[in-house]
Amino acid sequence: MTLKQRLLSLILIDSAIVLFSIYICSLILTAGNSPVTEVIVTSSIVLLLVHHVCAYRFRLYKRAWEYASITELKAIVYAVTISVAAAGLTQLIFFQDFYARTLIMTWMMHVLLIGGSRMSWRVYKDAYMTKKKDGKRTLIVGAGSAGTMIARQLKQDMDTTLQPVGFVDDNFTKHGLEMIDLTVFGGTRDLQEIVEDQRVEHIIIAIPSLNKIDMNRIVKLCTDTKIKTQILPRMEDLVLGSVQVSQFKDVEVEDLLGREPVELDVNGIAEYITGETILVTGAGGSIGSEICRQVARFSPKEIILLGHGENSIYSIEMELRRNLPDLNIDTEIADVQDKEKIQAIMFKRQPHVIFHAAAHKHVPLMERNPEEAVKNNVIGTRNVAEAANIAGVNTFVMISTDKAVNPTSVMGATKRIAEMIVQHMDMISETRFVAVRFGNVLGSRGSVIPLFKDQIKNGGPLTVTHPDMVRYFMTIPEASRLVLQAGSLAEGGEVFVLDMGEPVKIVDLAKNLIRLSGYTEEEIPIQFSGMRPGEKMFEELLGKDEVHSEQVYPMIYRGKTPEVDINLTYQLIGKLESKSADELRKRLLDIANFRIGKLKVLDAVK
DSSP states (O other), X not given: OOHHHHHHHHHHHHHHHHHHHHHHHHHHHTTTOOOOOHHHHHHHHHHHHHHHHHHHHTXXXXXXGGGOOHHHHHHHHHHHHHHHHXXXXXXXXXXXXXXXXXXXXXXXXXXXXXXXXXXHHHHHHHHHHTTSOOOEEEEEEOOSHHHHHXXXXXXXXXXXXXXXXXXXXXXXXXXXXXXXXXXEEEOGGGHHHHHHHTTXXXXXXXXXXXOHHHHHHHHHHHHHTTXXXXXXXXXXXXXXXXXXXXXXXXOOGGGGOSSOOOOOOHHHHHHHHTTSEEEEETTTSHHHHHHHHHHHTTOOSEEEEEESOHHHHHHHHHHHHHHOTTSOEEEEEOOTXXXXXXXXXXXXXXXXXXXXXXXXXXXXHHHHOHHHHIIIIIIHHHHHHHHHHHHTOSEEEEEEEGGGSSOOSHHHHHHHHHHHHHHHHHHHOSSEEEEEEEOEEETSTTSHHHHHHHHHHTTOOEEXXXXXXXXXXXXXXXXXXXXXXXXXXXXXXXXXXXOOOSOEEHHHHHHHHHHHTTOOTTTSOEEEOOOOTTOOSSOOSSOGGGOXXXXXXXXXXXXXXXXXXXXXXXXXXXXXXXXXXXXXXXXXXXXXXXXXXXHHHHHHHO
C-alpha cells in the first residue's frame, strides 16, 4: 500500500467512526427513541473537523502502527479528548445544552474504535510474522527497552535467520515474566544452563548502557557457552525503529577494554581546526588515516595528506572523497627525510596545524635496522618541526609512544629523542609544539591483534612472548581523538598522556580472541616464544620524574620532561651514521636515557 493510499484509508475510517459514533451513542442512551436533532448534527460536524485537525497535529496518519505502543495510544487519546471537548463547548455556546452522557460515551467509542483500528494492524502483523519459517534460536541478553525492541525487530523481519526464544537479565524482578510473548529465563549466571535447556544457537547482547567491565564479564560468560555472540554497535544506533539485524556486530577485543572511551571537547577542537588548513604526515598509516577521518568531522578549510607510500595515501584520499564529497582534500607524496621537499611543501601549503604521524614503529624491525629508525623518527621529525617553525605553523602535534619512557629499544629511543627535538623547538619557536603519548593501538598495522587473527585463521598456535607480559591498549579512534584533543589543550612543550586504565596481559588478550573466534584453547593453542630484543615486560606512560598528578582534561595527563642539551644531542646524532648497528643502538639508548656525560667521555677517549 502506497503512502497516499494508506493516508486516504485512515482518513475514511476515522471519518466514518467520528460521524456515526455520536448518533449510535445517542440511540443507545435513548433506547432508539432519540431523533436526529440539530445539536447532534452540529456536534458530529465539529467532531469531524476538530478530529482531523488534531490527527494532523498529533501525526496520527503518519505513524507506523505495526510498531504501535503507549506513545501512539496517548496520541489517539489526546486527539479524541480535544475533539469531544470542542463538540461539548459548541453545544454549550450555540444551543445552551450539554449532552454529557452522549459525549462521554462518544469519547469511549472513539478511543475504542480508532485505537482498535490501529492496533488491529499490529496484531495482524505480529500474528503473521510468527508464522514465518524457523531461524536460529536466539537468546537476547538484556530485557530492557533495547532488548525488547530487538526481539520485536527479529520477529517482524522476514529476511532474518534469527528467531528469538527468550531473554536473560540480571534484574531478578523480571525473572519468569513474559515480554512480547518471550520469557525472561533468568540471570547471566544461569546462561550455560539456559543455553542448553532452550537449545540456543545464537546470542545477542542488547544492553547499550553496559560499562566495559560488565561487558567483559558478560561476553566471557557468553563465549564460554561456545555459542556465536553478537552485540549492538552503539547507543546512537538505537533510534526507535531504526535498528536492523544487519547492524549487529561480532564482539571484538576492543569491546572488552576495561575503560570508558574519552569524550571530546568538541568546541575546543573545532576552535583550532574548523576553517583551517590541516596537514597530516604519515596520513596513510593506521593512526594518520584515522586522524584524517576525525579532523574531517570539524569542517577544516583543507586537509593535506602527506605520505611516502602512494597506495596508502590514495586509499585514504578515495575514502574521504567518497564519504565527504564537499571536503577540500589534497595530497603530497614526500618522504619526511627529504628536508628541502618538506620545507617547500610547508611554504606552499601554509598549514595552520600539523599532525606528525609519520614514523617507523615496529620494535623488532628497528632493532635490526637502527639507522632507518634514526633517519625516519629522528631526522624526519626534525625536518618537519623545523619546516613548521620556518613556515609559521600555529600548532604542531607529534605522535609518540609509551616506549619512549625509559626506552630499552631502538624504536623507543628514537621516539624519545624526537620528543626532545619537539620540546626544544617549542622553546625557540612561536609555533606550539606538543607530543602525545599512548600505548599499543588495537588493530593498527603490525599490532598484536591482526597477528593473532592471522594465526587463528591458519589454525594456530598463537605466539605470545611471555606469560607475564602486559601492555596498555587503546583503539585507533581513541588514539586519534587524544591527538586532536591535545592540540586544543596545547600551550607548548607538553607531553600529553591518556589514562589508559589497567594494563592487559597479552596472554589474556590471546585467550579472549580465541574465544571470540569460536574456538577453545585446545583447538587453537597458545605458544610462548620468549621475549624479543628491545622488548620490556611492561610499559610505562610517564617516568618517575615526569608525572603531573592532576588531569588537564578528563582521563588526560600532562607530563613534565627534563630539559636536555639539544645542541650536544644534535652533535651526537650527527656522529651516528658511521657506527655499527650495535654501537648505534647503544648510543641511541644513552642519548634517550640522558646518559650524555658517558658519551662525552667515550668520544674524548676516542
